[in-house]
Structure formats: C-alpha cells, structure tokens
Amino acid sequence: MIKELIKSNRTVRKFKETKLNDSELFDIVEAARYSMSARNIQELKFKIINDERVETLFSLCRFAGYLSDFNPTLKEGPKSFLIVCVDTSITEVNSLAYVNAGIAMANITLVAKEKGFSSVILGAFDKGQVVNQFNIDEKYVPIYLIGFGEADEEIHIVDYQSDIKYYRDKANNHYVPKRCLEDLLL
Structure with missing residues (x-):
C-alpha cells in the first residue's frame, strides 16, 4: 500500500484551482514532526503561505529546469506553499540539514498525496527575496519551497x-x- 502511494507521489508543475485549507496544511506539516532526523537535531522550521501572498512567492520560483519552454502561469501554479528553513540557532546549514529536509519533505509530500493533493519541491527560488518579502528572521535560512494543490496533469x-x-x-x-x-x- 505505501509503495503504491510512493509510486503515485510525483512532482507536479501544473495545478487546478483547488486550494488547501489551513487545517490540511497543519496536518501535512505535522508529518515533519514525526520524521527521522540525523542526530535527532530537528532543525527544520516551516512557514505556511496560504493566502494572497502565494502570488508573490510564485513569482520568486523557477520551475522545471529541464523544460526550457515550460513555465506555469500563476493560475496553473501551486495554491499553497511551505517555506522550508533551517533554524541556525539550532545548527548551521550543512549536509545533515539537507538530508533531514529530504526526509521531512518526503513525508510531507506523501501525507499531502494521501489527502489527494500533489506537490512540487523547489530549490530554484530567490532566497534573498523570500527572506525579505516574507519577513523571515535572519536565524532562519530558506532551503526549499514545497508547493501544493490538486494536479492538473x-x-x-x-x-x-x-x-x-x-x-x-x-x-x-x-x-x-x-x-x-x-x-x-x-
């Protein structure tokens, strides 16, 4: 059963208009809480973007590096986002932080998929502008974004x-x- 969920959990770059509610996003983020963590350091923090600011965050992203002629429109883009950050008051941004992020994001996207939502993990975004536009304290370093919505592909x-x-x-x-x-x- 879990293997089928894993096989169905693909990166999606084109979404329908359906938006997640805050309760669904809180439940999805909780998957990170139960994730394995190297040295049990638990250095990741998440900022939920589920309002009109999605448009700003979307404008700071680059999608599908292998597809030079593809870029989703705002209407086709994710309807909700998580900003995945490393809390540098806990540890520096290092290879273990990226390992822990990978584990947590796998769990997060699997829970989203189980709820009927698809996701896209983005590492190509303007990190400086994300910090500025979303008033992220300097001790939190954004390393990934996860976009969510209902797949339209x-x-x-x-x-x-x-x-x-x-x-x-x-x-x-x-x-x-x-x-x-x-x-x-x-």
Whole structure:
C-alpha cells in the first residue's frame, strides 16, 4: 500500500484551482514532526503561505529546469506553499540539514498525496527575496519551497533508456525516466 502511494507521489508543475485549507496544511506539516532526523537535531522550521501572498512567492520560483519552454502561469501554479528553513540557532546549514529536509519533505509530500493533493519541491527560488518579502528572521535560512494543490496533469514513469531528463510530448504529457531496479543494485 505505501509503495503504491510512493509510486503515485510525483512532482507536479501544473495545478487546478483547488486550494488547501489551513487545517490540511497543519496536518501535512505535522508529518515533519514525526520524521527521522540525523542526530535527532530537528532543525527544520516551516512557514505556511496560504493566502494572497502565494502570488508573490510564485513569482520568486523557477520551475522545471529541464523544460526550457515550460513555465506555469500563476493560475496553473501551486495554491499553497511551505517555506522550508533551517533554524541556525539550532545548527548551521550543512549536509545533515539537507538530508533531514529530504526526509521531512518526503513525508510531507506523501501525507499531502494521501489527502489527494500533489506537490512540487523547489530549490530554484530567490532566497534573498523570500527572506525579505516574507519577513523571515535572519536565524532562519530558506532551503526549499514545497508547493501544493490538486494536479492538473498526469505524470508517467517510464524506464530509463539513455537520458534521465524528464520531458513532455507534443500533447503535453509529462514523462519521468526512472532507472530500473537492476540498475540500482550493485
């Protein structure tokens, strides 16, 4: 059952108008609370953006680096966001913080998917402007954004052939090459 949820939990870059409510977002963020954390440091903090400020945050993001001719419009973009930060009063931004963020974000996006929502994890955004526009204290360093909404596209997993880059066909169907199990095992 969990494996099917994992397989269905794909990055989405085009969303419908459906918006998450605050209660759903609080429940999704709670998944981070129960996440494994290297050294149990628990250095991550989350800022929920679920109002008109979504438009500002959206304007600071870059989507789908492999798709040079694709960029969602505001209407197609995520309807809610989390700003994922490292609390530098707990620890510095280091490789363990990124490991912990990956673990927490996997749990967060799985809980969102279980609730019927899709997500996109973004590392390409204007971090300085995020700090300024959203009045984030200097002890919190934004490292990722997670956008949420109801998917308005289907994502197809295909076996890796010669290139790992995701792509779209002429009908705008999205394909994500994944290495086969045999390729993962030593």
